[in-house]
Amino acid sequence: MRKLAMSAIVLLFLVAFSFAASSGGKKSKGQKGQGTRIIMTFHTMYGVDGPFVGDANPIRGVNGDELPWEIENFIHGRLDSTGNLQILVRGLVFKDDPSVPPQLRGKNDETEFRGLVSCLTEDGNSVVTKNVFTEGFPATVNGDSFINAEIELPNPCVAPVIMVLAGSEDKWFAVTGFEAEED
Secondary structure (H helix, E strand, C coil): CHHHHHHHHHHHHHHHHHHHHHCCCCCCCCCCCCCCCEEEEECCEEECCHHHCCCCCCECCEEECCCCEEEEEEEEEEEECCCEEEEEEEEEEECCCCCCCCCCCCCCCCCEEEEEEEEEEEECCEEEEEEEECCCEECCCCCCEEEEEECCCCCCCEEEEEEEEECCCCEEEEEECCCCCCC
C-alpha cells in the first residue's frame, strides 16, 4: 500500500512538472522567442555530512546543520526561468550516526522545510552571490515535504545551487549534488 501511495505522489509531481513546463511565461534574456525555460531539474541531493556539518565549510555563505542528515528515499526538483521552484522531498532525516542523539536518528525534528536558490550574479563589474529563500512548507517527522514556490531570481542567475533548509534557521540539510555509494 505504501509503495502504491509513493508511486501516486511521484506521478502527481511529474504531472505538475509537465504542466508547468508546457505553460507559457516571461521571456528570458538570450532566449529570444522562448517562453518559460527550465534552468535545471535534479533527481539527487547530498545530505549535510562530514566536513560540511557546522560552520567550518559553508556553501555560498550558508552553514550546514550541526548534525548530519541523509536522504532515505528520494528528492526530485525543478527550477524554471520565472522563479518557479519545486522540490519533492521524501525521507530527509537525521543520519544514523553516533553524533546524532538516538531518539533523532532516522527522523526529522523540523515542522517546516524551506528551499533556497543560490546564484552568482553581477554587481557592476563584480560577481556576487545572491541567495533567495522560499517560505516554509510543512514537513513530516519522516522527512517528507513538497516545496512549491515562486521566487524572484536575480538577473542574471548563473551556476544555481539549490538547498533544502530548516524552517526555523538558515542551515542547510540537503544541497544539489551526490555522493557515490562505497563498495
